[in-house]
Amino acid sequence: MSALSLLRRSLSTLAATLLLGGAALADSSPLVTTDWLEKNLSDPKVRIVEVSVEPGLYERGHIPGAQNVVWHTDLVDTVTRDIASPEKxxxxxxxxxxxxxxxxxxxxxxxxxxxxxxxxVFDIYGLRDNVKLVDGGRKKWELEKRLVATNPVPVKASTFTVAEPNRKLRARLADVVSVVEKKSDARILDIRSPDEFSGKIIAPAGFQELALRAGHIPGSVNVAWARAVNQADGTIKPVEELRKLYAEVGIDGSKPVITTCRIGERSSHTWFILSRLLGYQVANYDGSWTEYGNTVGLPINNPAGTVWGGK
Structure with missing residues (x-):
């Protein structure tokens, strides 16, 4: 086949993909657009799941067909301060x-x-390649004034069997201490705001302060999670911009990365970007500053000079 024929076939395939509303592209991407989702709401192989933190938000209106998952009860163990067990x-x-x-x-x-x-959590328990985020999340869906529903749609239960937990995706306190003591070459990426990282504040305004000390883990670098998204609609920035953003602080995929924040939820957003979009080896530290900052005897850095109680 001639080079010209190959080019024509490639262009034809691309055109067909675009006419299908980008469904083929969505198969290989960890993100889906709001346009793609709206066109695939009725696909029986697609299960939409809302995971929000504001009480009653799902009940007031959600993407049609979405099932509701409550973060602080469904995906965690509230007694052990752990992720949901395999059985759960x-x-x-x-x-x-x-x-x-x-x-x-x-x-x-x-x-x-x-x-x-x-x-x-889905990745830890064996669900990865078919798990995707809506780029821009609820914020973008609402900004575009797309259709919402208030009545949950019943679904048929599955026979899913949980996989052995992938422990490489989760960092524990011992893993972080190993980096601090230079026994590990992993890089720690703190994605909190600059004021939290410096120790000027312990938690953002309106958030409960769960640590006694202010500051950051020695040796960690800081790229606030918000720098990776477009503020207007919450969509994630292009891959090449992201690579450059993290490379500026030495996060380039050449060494394992540990993401951390206050309680592990903001850092999971950066974990998703680094692992699913950039393909880096990343573990999320869900103990984060709440655990590290409260652990007796561990060193911290506090450029703001506040150290104890954020004052």
Whole structure:
């Protein structure tokens, strides 16, 4: 076949893909657009899941067909301060009608922080390639004034069997201390705001302060999560911009990365970007500053000079 014929075939394939509303592109991307989702709302192989933190938000209106997952009860163990157990996650996935071949579309409020946490937990328990985020989340869907529903749609339960947890996706306190003590060459990326990182404040305004000390983990670098998104609609910036953004602080995929924040939800958003979009080896530290900053005897950095109590 001539080079010209090959080019014509490639252009034809691209045109067909575009005419299909980008469905073929969505298969290989960890993100879906609001346009793509609206065109695929009735696909029986697609399961839409909202993971928001604001109480009653789902009930007031959600993407049609979406199932509701409550972050602080469904995806965590509230007693042990842990992620949902394998048994709990398996029961949740079955209830949602999710199986290995289901395309799971996650979205939520707060710029998809908690939806990304959901993607992280799904990945830990063996659901990865078919799990995607709505780019821009609930914010973009609402800005575009797309259709919402108030009545949940019942789904048939699945027979999903949970996989052995992938422990490489989760960093524990010991892993972080190993980096601090220079026994590991992993890089720690703190994605909190510059004021939190410096120790000027412990938590953003309106958030509960869960640590006694202010500052950051020694040796960590800071790229606030918000720098990776377009503020107007919450969509994630282009891949090449992201690579440059993180490379500026030495995060380039050459070494394993540990993402951290205050309680692990904002850092899961950056975990998603680094691992799913950039293909880096990343573990999310859900203990984050709440655990590290409260641990007796561990060193911290506090450029703001506040150290204890943020004052």
């Amino acid at each position: 996650f398996q029961a949740l996935a079955r209830k949602l009608g999710i199986d290995k071949d289901t395309t799971v579309i996650l979205y939520g409020d707060s710029n998809n922080w908690f939806a990304a946490w959901g993607a992280w």
